[in-house]
Amino acid sequence: MKKLMIIYVIMTLPAVSAFCAGGEKSKIFTPYFDMVLTEGVYVPSEGNFFSGGEIDTRVGLLAKASEKDSFFGLYSFAYSGPGFNPQDTEQWQDRSLSHGFNIEYRRNLSDKFRIRPGIAYSTEFRRTGSNEAWENGLYNTDSLGGQLAVDYNFDFEKNGMLTFQALYRNIEFPNYTDLLSEFNNASNTAETSGGLQDQKMKQVSLRPGWNNFFGGITYTLQDYENQKVVESNGAYGNTLQENKTTRFDLGFHHTLWIFEMYPVASYTMYRSNQNYMRYKYLGATSTDLTSGSSDVTFVSKSYDYNEIELSVPVDLLLTKTGKWAINGSMSMTKRDYTDRPPRDANNNYDFSKQQNNLLTVLGGGLRKRLNDVSMFRINYSLIIAESNNKFEQYLPYNYTGNSLGISYQLKY
Amino acid sequence: MKKSILSGVFLFCFSGSSFAGFDFESKAQQLLGEILANPSAFFYDFQQDLEGTLPLPPGKAWGLHTGLFPSVIPMGYTNISGKYRLHAEGRMYPGLPQMDLIGGYWDMIWAKLATNQSDDVDKASFNGYYYGFILSSSVSPRIRTFWGYKRSQLKAELKLNKAQDLMGVSVTSFDSGFKDDFLIAGLEHPKGINKFWSIQLNYGLSEKIITTKVCWYGKWFELGLNIYPEGVLVIHPVWNFHLNF
Numbered sequence A: 001m002k003k004l005m006i007i008y009v010i011m012t013l014p015a016v017s018a019f020c021a022g023g024e025k026s027k028i029f030t031p032y033f034d035m036v037l038t039e040g041v042y043v044p045s046e047g048n049f050f051s052g053g054e055i056d057t058r059v060g061l062l063a064k065a066s067e068k069d070s071f072f073g074l075y076s077f078a079y080s081g082p083g084f085n086p087q088d089t090e091q092w093q094d095r096s097l098s099h100g101f102n103i104e105y106r107r108n109l110s111d112k113f114r115i116r117p118g119i120a121y122s123t124e125f126r127r128t129g130s131n132e133a134w135e136n137g138l139y140n141t142d143s144l145g146g147q148l149a150v151d152y153n154f155d156f157e158k159n160g161m162l163t164f165q166a167l168y169r170n171i172e173f174p175n176y177t178d179l180l181s182e183f184n185n186a187s188n189t190a191e192t193s194g195g196l197q198d199q200k201m202k203q204v205s206l207r208p209g210w211n212n213f214f215g216g217i218t219y220t221l222q223d224y225e226n227q228k229v230v231e232s233n234g235a236y237g238n239t240l241q242e243n244k245t246t247r248f249d250l251g252f253h254h255t256l257w258i259f260e261m262y263p264v265a266s267y268t269m270y271r272s273n274q275n276y277m278r279y280k281y282l283g284a285t286s287t288d289l290t291s292g293s294s295d296v297t298f299v300s301k302s303y304d305y306n307e308i309e310l311s312v313p314v315d316l317l318l319t320k321t322g323k324w325a326i327n328g329s330m331s332m333t334k335r336d337y338t339d340r341p342p343r344d345a346n347n348n349y350d351f352s353k354q355q356n357n358l359l360t361v362l363g364g365g366l367r368k369r370l371n372d373v374s375m376f377r378i379n380y381s382l383i384i385a386e387s388n389n390k391f392e393q394y395l396p397y398n399y400t401g402n403s404l405g406i407s408y409q410l411k412y
Numbered sequence B: 001m002k003k004s005i006l007s008g009v010f011l012f013c014f015s016g017s018s019f020a021g022f023d024f025e026s027k028a029q030q031l032l033g034e035i036l037a038n039p040s041a042f043f044y045d046f047q048q049d050l051e052g053t054l055p056l057p058p059g060k061a062w063g064l065h066t067g068l069f070p071s072v073i074p075m076g077y078t079n080i081s082g083k084y085r086l087h088a089e090g091r092m093y094p095g096l097p098q099m100d101l102i103g104g105y106w107d108m109i110w111a112k113l114a115t116n117q118s119d120d121v122d123k124a125s126f127n128g129y130y131y132g133f134i135l136s137s138s139v140s141p142r143i144r145t146f147w148g149y150k151r152s153q154l155k156a157e158l159k160l161n162k163a164q165d166l167m168g169v170s171v172t173s174f175d176s177g178f179k180d181d182f183l184i185a186g187l188e189h190p191k192g193i194n195k196f197w198s199i200q201l202n203y204g205l206s207e208k209i210i211t212t213k214v215c216w217y218g219k220w221f222e223l224g225l226n227i228y229p230e231g232v233l234v235i236h237p238v239w240n241f242h243l244n245f
Helices: A002-022 A179-184 B002-014 B024-037 B039-050 B109-117
Strands: A029-044 A050-064 A069-080 A095-108 A113-127 A141-155 A160-172 A199-210 A213-230 A236-252 A254-256 A259-261 A264-272 A276-279 A296-299 A305-317 A324-337 A356-369 A374-387 A399-411 B062-069 B077-087 B098-108 B121-140 B143-166 B169-192 B195-204 B210-217 B221-227 B235-244
Touching: A029 B195, A141 A199, B024 B039, B039 B062, B039 B077, B039 B098, B039 B121, B039 B143, B039 B169, B039 B221, B039 B235, B062 B098, B077 B121, B098 B109, B109 B121, B121 B169, B169 B210, B210 B235
Parallel strands: none
Antiparallel strands: A029 A050, A029 A399, A050 A069, A069 A095, A095 A113, A113 A141, A141 A160, A160 A199, A199 A213, A213 A236, A236 A264, A254 A259, A259 A305, A264 A305, A276 A296, A305 A324, A324 A356, A356 A374, A374 A399, B062 B077, B062 B235, B077 B098, B098 B121, B121 B143, B143 B169, B169 B195, B195 B210, B210 B221, B221 B235
């Protein structure tokens, strides 16, 4: 009963706040609700069909304490189910579930400047099938940290804004363990391979936006706390792993005549000091780590890549009010590894080339605005995945897929 | 001409490669395997179909609710739910949300019939209940948000006097239960007099069950789509009856 009372009190608070928000008059509290549901069926060229869905929910509340001070709380819930993914990212059957909490204090320093310090916590669960327990996911994470953002409003009329943000996160992987190390040291009962993915993430970004055009540059640094870099002799050295990601992106959202367009393009450069050892089977050994056909091969800078992403969705408005629209889209993800060679079907590296992956998605469908706050979509997509990497025992690299999905969005 | 265009579209969509495609038999076996691995989770989704987790309409103090499809037909979940408004929005104190108590019970009639009339079934019992509360607040004349909590409990028990082969899987018995504490968040939008549509998310704190419900409802009936992204049957079309007074 006590538990019920506590839950009631906690849940009453946002409800009361939201009521005050009703407050078209007061505007002390302003609620925010955005929920997107997507469910689709996927038909790959190899293997049986499967279904998967996505849920993205954000619930927020802006509380205005004074003319210059306000607080913004945001809870986000995200679920991502089975689906086609770009090569070298996730398997089709991977699922993830996350909760995020963000509290931000906003202070207007002047008409044009505003600062936004904040704290954030998130927890994410991952699993590779519905028969696994969410709690046991190898890549489950807990993340805690803070951020400071500064906004400069340079054009009130056209919403011209320049935002600088510095962000810090302490990310822990409570379940992660190096399975290969555990197998190789089966007699060792001490936990020697845990915490290897734990890391501290620092990120700075500069993002301008004007008249529904937007863009930005983001630099991310991941410092691993325990994971050492594997050296060319096949043993771990003393250097800790460090990843650096630089990303540029730009896009816009405009309606030109009967076309509503929202294209986005991005370019990502990912660099890591980590190298890779490929074992063909458990217990494999080799005297020549530089040979691509050895049972054990050392690949320097195996993770470094440059990636271009381009997405061009267009809605063709069939009615003046935009209630009905036909949509078409083309998206492309092209990843070129700077040093990683491709593998043949027998898991042998070809050191004369670099691996490249291309995922192209062509889509089309129908959109209907149900009312001011909700929208429904039905979409068909043709997915073409290509790569010069032919080793596909664990992840598919070359396939064709079809998907048919429905999506429902509610935003207030 | 129309037929040719349709054929062309179909060929465009499913040509270009040989699709291993739609192997319904292996898919059915996979789904059956998932059901047998955790039968109560499968039946639990149907329990959620009949649960009344919407707030009472403004001005109403009592509500009766029963799930028709897929609850009674074809699942045989005879069920009844009730709602009681503890206080109306803003009546006791300005800003205090409406609070409704909710609860219900169901029992599968097919399980009882099987126990009584089949020689192969020694015992079959499927039933469950739920209770909780819903808080609702108007944030504008056209939007009402709601939050809530519910505890749902299911008990599923089956004992056969000999093993039965279900698509290659041998089944003799299972005895399991399933319960979870859910948080509910949703939004309601009136479309006209006695016409609403709504969207809500139910999240199970222990088992991390995710349910989303999109529904349209009037004075008597409620039509909806319940989505269980991690369930065996992902989308459940739902038809419920309710009476509010």
